[in-house]
Amino acid sequence: MDAGKGFEPKIVAFCCHYCAYAAADLAGSLRLQYPTNIRIVKIPCSGRLDAQYVLDAFEEGADGVMVAGCLEGDCHFQTGNLHAKRRVCWLQGLLKEIGLDGERLQMYNISSAMGGEFAEATAGMTERIKELGPSPLRKEEG
Amino acid sequence: MIVGEQKPLDEIRGMIAGHKKLLIVGCGTCVTVCFAGGEKEVGILASALRIKSKLDKEEIIIDEVTVQRQCEWEYLDGMGEEIEAHDLVLSLGCGIGVQAIAERFPNARVVPGLNTSFLGLPEKQGVWAERCAACGNCLLDKTAGICPIARCAKSLLNGPCGGSHGGRCEIDPQVECAWQLIYDRLQARGELELLEEIIPPRDWSTSRDGGPRRIVREDLQFEE
Numbered sequence: 001m002d003a004g005k006g007f008e009p010k011i012v013a014f015c016c017h018y019c020a021y022a023a024a025d026l027a028g029s030l031r032l033q034y035p036t037n038i039r040i041v042k043i044p045c046s047g048r049l050d051a052q053y054v055l056d057a058f059e060e061g062a063d064g065v066m067v068a069g070c071l072e073g074d075c076h077f078q079t080g081n082l083h084a085k086r087r088v089c090w091l092q093g094l095l096k097e098i099g100l101d102g103e104r105l106q107m108y109n110i111s112s113a114m115g116g117e118f119a120e121a122t123a124g125m126t127e128r129i130k131e132l133g134p135s136p137l138r139k140e141e142g
Numbered sequence: 143m144i145v146g147e148q149k150p151l152d153e154i155r156g157m158i159a160g161h162k163k164l165l166i167v168g169c170g171t172c173v174t175v176c177f178a179g180g181e182k183e184v185g186i187l188a189s190a191l192r193i194k195s196k197l198d199k200e201e202i203i204i205d206e207v208t209v210q211r212q213c214e215w216e217y218l219d220g221m222g223e224e225i226e227a228h229d230l231v232l233s234l235g236c237g238i239g240v241q242a243i244a245e246r247f248p249n250a251r252v253v254p255g256l257n258t259s260f261l262g263l264p265e266k267q268g269v270w271a272e273r274c275a276a277c278g279n280c281l282l283d284k285t286a287g288i289c290p291i292a293r294c295a296k297s298l299l300n301g302p303c304g305g306s307h308g309g310r311c312e313i314d315p316q317v318e319c320a321w322q323l324i325y326d327r328l329q330a331r332g333e334l335e336l337l338e339e340i341i342p343p344r345d346w347s348t349s350r351d352g353g354p355r356r357i358v359r360e361d362l363q364f365e366e
Contacts, residue, residue: 050182051182051186052182052185052186052189055186055189055190055193056189058193059189059192059193094151094186094190097150097151097152097190098151098190098193098194098197099194099197099198100193100197136196136197137193137196137197
């Protein structure tokens with residue numbers, strides 16, 4: 001894989017409306033920069049995450065997928081983020097079985113007040129994916 | 143309901159190897175509610191197989207369809223053209239669904255994507271357990287509504303064996319002793335005297351021992 005210079009990953013971030021999405025907004029309000037590699041998709045709760053969304057993202061050439069829900073114990077719908085955690089764990093196993101690095105999918109817990117942490121998480125995820133290199137399913141720009 | 147479980151991806155890949163046009167057929171009944179072979183699972187499996195084939199640089203077209211019930215002709219008949227247009231059908235129905243497709247479309251090559259596990263129910267979200275062995279001669283009236291044929295490892299008819307410890311079966315501490323369950327329920331109802339009736343050896347010809355089974359209801363049949 002041609003990991004290294006010049007590779008700008010595309011990362012799809014499924015963000016819960018009640019926390020991570022608001023945290024991304026807060027990061028913006030605070031004038032905190034976070035990588036432009038992130039494409040945010042708002043979902044009503046991380047528990048709404050469908051395994052198919054994640055597979056679709058990878059099939060369409062995403063280099064990484066992050067799922068961001070509320071802090072554990074703070075889910076607006078009580079346990080949606082815990083469901084998401086189990087689903088992400090199952091999906092990481094499936095990705096590994098398929099032969100795609102399960103590390104390309106990560107779950108984060110970020111409250112709506114954690115704008116700084118959101119910026120850090122997205123930067124961390126971008127670095128992680130840069131290290132892994134482009135997804136073998138990546139589509140050519142055009 | 144019929145409970146099934148998807149086969150490992152590698153086994154499915156082995157079955158579809160060498161084929162160029164695959165149709166994955168889901169079933170909208172039992173295997174949908176046990177999250178094994180419904181529309182959602184068809185979509186996930188199709189994505190997984192597409193990604194895997196891209197990684198392995200194999201060319202395969204994978205299409206998806208889910209019918210309400212794979213085990214009834216009228217739901218299958220509408221699929222004829224689609225089945226003909228593919229060189230392999232991967233059924234995510236139970237064993238009945240796989241056979242129904244193969245029987246209705248004799249030219250189609252059909253392979254199973256699921257293992258049909260048992261007749262059971264979801265004990266709780268994400269946990270399914272066997273409840274019926276389809277023995278063809280129900281005795282639940284004598285056993286407080288708990289089936290010793292399906293739930294006792296030895297299918298005993300008159301009380302537990304020596305392998306019952308603390309209400310659990312010796313084969314696995316996760317498995318409850320069916321006869322302990324029966325005893326407890328009869329005791330709670332004040333009906334322990336029911337256990338004094340000895341259940342005689344059964345005629346297993348209504349079960350698998352009698353060969354493939356068939357029910358004919360002339361009152362329901364149409365004129366030939």
